[in-house]
Amino acid sequence: MKKYSDRQTTLAGSVPLKGIGVHSGDPAMVTLHPADAGSGIVFVGQDPESRAEVELPAHWRAVSATALCTVLGDPKAGGVSTVEHLMAALRGLGVDNAIVEMDGPEMPIMDGSAAEFVDAIDQVGLRQLAVPRRYVRVKSTVRVDQGSAWCELRPYDGCRFDVTIDFDTPVIGRQNLVLDLTPDRFRRELARARTFGSVQDVEKLWSMGFALGSSLDNSVAISDDRILNPEGTRWPDEFVRHKMLDAVGDLALAGLPILGEYRSYKGGHRMNHAILVELFERAGAGAFEIVEAPFERETSAIKAPAKAMAAAVGQSPS
Numbered sequence: 001m002k003k004y005s006d007r008q009t010t011l012a013g014s015v016p017l018k019g020i021g022v023h024s025g026d027p028a029m030v031t032l033h034p035a036d037a038g039s040g041i042v043f044v045g046q047d048p049e050s051r052a053e054v055e056l057p058a059h060w061r062a063v064s065a066t067a068l069c070t071v072l073g074d075p076k077a078g079g080v081s082t083v084e085h086l087m088a089a090l091r092g093l094g095v096d097n098a099i100v101e102m103d104g105p106e107m108p109i110m111d112g113s114a115a116e117f118v119d120a121i122d123q124v125g126l127r128q129l130a131v132p133r134r135y136v137r138v139k140s141t142v143r144v145d146q147g148s149a150w151c152e153l154r155p156y157d158g159c160r161f162d163v164t165i166d167f168d169t170p171v172i173g174r175q176n177l178v179l180d181l182t183p184d185r186f187r188r189e190l191a192r193a194r195t196f197g198s199v200q201d202v203e204k205l206w207s208m209g210f211a212l213g214s215s216l217d218n219s220v221a222i223s224d225d226r227i228l229n230p231e232g233t234r235w236p237d238e239f240v241r242h243k244m245l246d247a248v249g250d251l252a253l254a255g256l257p258i259l260g261e262y263r264s265y266k267g268g269h270r271m272n273h274a275i276l277v278e279l280f281e282r283a284g285a286g287a288f289e290i291v292e293a294p295f296e297r298e299t300s301a302i303k304a305p306a307k308a309m310a311a312a313v314g315q316s317p318s
Contacts, residue, residue, distance in 0.1 A: 006133045006293035010034040010097040013124035017116065019108025022082060022195075022219075023068070025212035028108040030086070032120065035097040037131035040255060041090055045078040045102040054078025058087060058100075060253040060276040066269035068210060070250055075105030082107045084269065088249030089117035091257065092186030095126060096133065112194035112218035114245055118187060132293040136279075138260030140287050144274045149266035151275050156261035163244045164265045169198075170225050175240035181248065190248065192234055193241035196220035199228065247272050254279075256290070 011034045018029040035042065041058035056062050056073045064079065065071035070087075073079025086107055090098060092114070110116040143152035159181040166174045179185055197214075199221055205211035220238065221228040235241060243264075250272030251258055264271060279287055 008037045008096045008129040008131045008133050009094060009126045010036070010039075010129060011095065011121065011124050012127040015120045015124045017108060017110070017120050019110050019116075020213040021104065021106030022109035022112075022213045023210050024104075024106055026104065026106070028106050029103045030107060031101040032124075033099040033101060034127065035099045037097060037129040039097040039099070041087070041095075041098050041100065041252075043072060043080050043083070043100045043102060045080055045105070047078040048076070052078075056080065057255070058083065058253055059255045060273060060280070063253065063273050066273050068205075068269075070253070070269050070273070080105055080107060082109065084246050084249035085110070085112075085114045086117050086249070087252040088186075088245045089114040089121060089191065091248055091252035092181065092190065093118065093121050093126070093183050095121060096257075097129070109195075109213060109218045112196075112220070113192050113242070114190070114249075115192045118191045134256050134290055134292050135259045136254050136256045136288050137291045138258065138279070138288050140285075142275065142278045142282060142287050144271055144278050146271060146274075149264075149268075149271060151262070151264035151267045151271045153258070153275055153279055154261045154263065156259070159258060160261040161244050161247055162261060162263040163240055163247060163267065165240050165243050166266055167239070169222065171222050171227060172196075172239045175237045177237060177240045177244055179244065186248070190241055190245045193238050193245050194218070194220050194234070195242055196222065196239055199223040243267065251276065259291070260288075 011032055014031055014033045016029060016031040020026060021028040043056040043058060045054045047054055056079060062072045063070060064073055069082040070084045071081040072083055075081050080102055138153045138155050141152055141154045143150060161181060162178045164176040179189060196219055202211050202214055216229050220233060227233060247262060250269055251262060254276055
């Protein structure tokens with residue numbers, strides 16, 4: 001059984017991806033590049049007016065919106081929207097340092113999951129770097145409540161997600177999934193889970209100029225008590241799997257991998273971001289610590305060990 005050596009990683013080469021933006025419906029292309037140890041994940045775009053290059057760290061402090069997707073910066077000035085699926089793929093496969101070069105304000109939606117991002121990363125493989133990985137270790141429980149919805153981060157010796165959704169439609173209903181995150185399990189159990197929504201909601205978004213690129217090619221569409229996609233779902237519980245995929249991507253914006261258990265009920269992008277804000281605002285209360293390479297995890301289907309997501313948190317190793 002192979003183990004992580006807990007050294008940072010980056011991509012072993014550059015790889016392009018192209019598709020459309022789910023909200024604009026316009027062509028969208030990104031290229032993933034290797035980056036130095038300690039760089040973290042950095043999005044590089046261009047301000048359309050000044051043509052100046054804009055660099056945005058993949059970090060919770062850079063989040064500007066969470067209503068329909070997770071947005072970093074201002075998409076009208078070099079920012080980028082819908083980063084969660086790519087971030088989930090990077091975190092799920094243990095990529096800590098990468099440059100994401102964008103040609104516009106949206107990530108390509110691909111098939112609505114993280115599968116094509118995973119394929120692209122696997123195409124070039126990972127390269128191990130000679131710098132130890134660092135982690136955010138949760139030391140005490142932090143929680144956010146919003147009406148009947150809630151989420152929390154709890155101490156745990158590993159990285160576990162426990163996600164429950166509860167929709168008032170028999171097609172979805174209440175679903176729960178618990179998963180200890182490893183590259184193997186991310187590939188097998190989360191990467192292919194697609195985004196979803198009701199036809200009525202999409203029609204409202206269309207009328208407001210959003211979701212113009214949404215189709216049966218990149219989402220699971222629900223109408224009343226049936227699924228419109230001819231192929232159906234990829235798992236009976238694909239809905240909660242996609243919500244967990246989103247949570248993996250959103251929590252990757254901690255800036256470092258998290259050692260802890262994330263639990264949510266009726267969660268989403270807004271609450272995923274809120275729990276990070278709550279965690280880091282409690283730095284003085286000892287809610288977390290920064291540790292270096294504290295444990296080893298199984299990795300059977302990755303070309304190089306996992307990596308340390310850069311210095312964005314800004315604390316010294318304990």
